[in-house]
Amino acid sequence: MLDIILRNLSQRKVRTGLTVFGIALGIFAVIVMGSMSENFNQTFETSFSLTADKIRVFGSSGVFGGSVTTGKAAEVRKVPGVKDAYGLLMAPLEEGGAMSFGGNQIVGLPPEKSQTVLGPVKVKQGRFLMRGDRYETMIGTSIATQYNIGVGDRIEIRDKYFTVVGLLEYTGSFFDATAAVPLDSAQDVYDMGDMVSMIFVIPDDGVDGDLLARRIKLSVEGVDTLSPSELEKEARQSLMIFSVITVSAAVLAAIIGGLSVMNTMLMSVMERTKEFGILKAMGAERRDILIMTVGEAAIMGLLGGLLGLACGWVVVYGMNLWLAEKGIVLFLITYRLVAIAMLFAILLGTLSGIYPALRASRMSPMEALRYE
Amino acid sequence: MNNAKADIILKTRGLKETYMQGKVPVHALQGVDMEVKRGELISIVGPSGSGKSTLLSIIGMLEIPTEGEVFIDGVEVTGVKVKDIPRLRREKIGFVFQHFNLLPALTALGNVEIAMRFARVPKKERIRRATEVLTEMGLGERLNHKPSELSGGEQQRVSIARALANKPSIILADEPTGEVDTRTRDLIVGILRRLSDGGQTVIIVTHDVWVAERTDRIIRLVDGKVEDS
Ligand SMILES: Nc1ncnc2c1ncn2[C@@H]1O[C@H](COP(=O)(O)OP(=O)(O)OP(=O)(O)O)[C@@H](O)[C@H]1O
């Protein structure tokens, strides 16, 4: 039956081509948008796994309230089960920059603690910060590429120059876009006084993070905590929203491709009314007609999927190369994404073919034969 | 007449077909009773609109009669389930049309071979059988020609070969000589005669007296009824 299907498709080359192109556009969108979403997903997974066991403590007025001071860290440290606790100040690196996916940020931390905070990440070159450092900084790979700097160079942060003493390994997480500086300097440069963004809590070995988070919240006044599981939940939620937005835009594009398949198939089924009549007179079963017509639609879906995938891959690859110079990674094509996109393309073709196929298979043979 | 011709292969009883043309009923058939013996070559004649094509399409199970029964090989085909009809059609009926109705994209071989696909005949066997019947029709040299590359007479022979592919018991031909010249007409009637001599039943609808006179028996339809001759 496949030979007949392919013959029918190749007989209407222009029409088949246009329809395949329609699907390809949709799948192209799915690949490009999807790979963006996949990249954020992966960044999050890595970032999360690198800091999974830590508890974050905020001022109770909110996550970004910043209304927690270095002094609170001492109180938190006294809670049983806490191994260590200290303030961190996070802020956008560039003036007017946003603290969001992909933006560069600074982290102000007690210099002697840099190994613990950044610990899961290896040092590629140079050293961690240490006690006594003031205008020294450690930077991630994205910042290094973007500013074209390395160990020994200087970087300007809000009118002050910081000397790069260490370069972090590439992780595929937010650490890549992070410059770590001593907390005191950060508070000075950003005019934050004694404020910190949050208190970073390291639990004693074997202590349950969620329980400890609850205990801290109860024993220290005016703070909120984000346990590892809460953090994960929160982050997953915003990630999910992002995924839904990007993916639904892409799916919409693909559905339009599907409608064009349906349109094409309806047209060619009508045109071939007489042919179906002849086939039925020769004893074709309804099933034969169905397979023939749905098969055509499914193959257009498959071809569109392959074409869209190829174009999407080329564009994503090109964009990644181009963005790499700027130290940004924005797209990630995963096996999962490829599988979903292809499955979607074939399913779309098949589903759009079902209605035209049913019409073809239901025609009365006599009427079909009389059709001119 | 030999014994094989004695048994009844086709019988209709009280066949009626009424079409609705908008709100006006058209009585295309008004009670047709007929019997055809195995191996007979018969013709159905009658004025235009008398119901000849309608009768043929009901016998060929392309249409369901409003009333009445059709028996083929003792099976009441008007009473079987809809899903069994394609199989019965393949086994019992071969169609030959006035306008040939070949698929233009397929070669002669392809047109004959496709008929056997629906019967799930394996590919090798399909090619062998299609080559065989086409050669019998004198088209051994034309296997790979498309319909557009064949003369009217050749196209009609391809369509006869297609009708024969599944070895049906009855060949139904609706004006098979309506679009060919007299020389080809003689050739086609000769072929149909040979099939009948070989034991196959052939029913021809025709306007051509010359053709009708060369069949075993003539059934005359007038206003949807068989006229006694
Ligand atoms: N699908 C249909 N809907 C309505 N009326 C129909 C339909 N098919 C046939 N008829 C009518 O039924 C009658 C018989 O038609 P049929 O085609 O059987 O005649 P015929 O004897 O084959 O004529 P001809 O010699 O011109 O081919 C005609 O009056 C025709 O108009």
Ligand SMILES: [Mg+2]
């Ligand atoms: Mg007719």
